Amino acid sequence: MSLVLVLNSGSSSIKFQLVDPDQHATDEPFASGLVEQIGEPMGRVTLKHAGEKHVVEAPIPDHTVGLDLAFKLMAEHECGPTDVELVAVGHRLVHGGLVFSKPELITDQIVDLARSLIPLAPLHNPANIDGIEVARKLLPDVPHVAVFDTGFFHGMPPAAALYAVDKELAAETGVRRYGFHGTSHEYVSNKVAELMELPKAAINQITLHLGNGASCAAIKGEQPIDTSMGMTPLAGLVMGTRSGDVDPGIVFHLHRTAGMPIDDIDELLNKKSGVKGIAGVNDFRELRRMIEEENEDAWLAYNIYIHQLRRYIGSYMISLGRVDAITFTAGVGENDSFVRADALANLEMYGIKIDPERNALPNTGPRLISAHDSVIKVWVVPTNEELAIARYAKAFA
């Protein structure tokens, strides 16, 4: 079996998966794990393989030690990169700026270009690049491939991609809409075309990636024409801990009037807002339990979330003109039937009708949840970004 190692390196963690690019989206990967608390006094490596979980605790000062420990733990359980037929390593890169529109075979030049984009994603790209450098040293004999979260949205029309701010300043500073979760939106929209047995070019779709982070996209044929995340992943839908769209004047108000430093406002809007900011929890399973116990904050958080989601769906329907499919994906979208029902409730006059029984089925794979007479087909398609990255990487093997 040919496997691809998929790495998602954060500032204090590395998520890894050994994936068979030919597996189904809902199959467990061959092996998966997490290196966490890099740089803290004590770190941890967790590995899942063959139905078992293994944990090692040790200080992990940097990404080199972290990945090395992960490979050793994998080797102990006979699933190390040298125990399997490893054909490529796929790296998730958050920001590809205006430079990268598609996956790239990593060379020194590509690393330099990715480094030049750090100012656009100062929290994400440096860690992604650290992961690439360490992995290239440890696994020098296989191709390494970079897959960009922004790539799919690269060709969006200027009316959707540009903000109405000083044109020259925006161009100089890289201020524009890039969009994120592109790997997921592309994967899911390809899958929908397959399920509908139509060429992708012939259908207009709205994809709703509702995980802890959340974004939606309007896709006309092959081309995304709009997406909710912006220059950063903070914009758009209400998320687990991110506010989504807020009046930018709020930032000035919190700084000038409430005296909050910029970094605190950044943390507030990215980590302490969204559903968590209102209800105190960001997991939708907990939120549902609280709603059932008639907790008012939970109900309010849920209503704000749904309100914003419907607003985006409505605006994308107008932008697209004709919509053939609306698709839910990611943790919330795949599992929470209440969110799906409420997001699309009372839209019969727009050709949208959910079938409650289909909507209530468990998340076992891609499925149609609209009624037989719904003009717009509504789907749930489990996303699998690691699998999509593995498939891109394999193409370079």
Ligand code: ADP
């Ligand atoms: P991310 O990749 O953004 O971390 P995921 O797509 O894995 O997120 O989604 C995680 C979120 O999905 C959780 O925070 C939780 O809110 C939601 N979720 C997961 N399972 C369920 C479920 N069975 N019912 C409702 N929500 C769920």
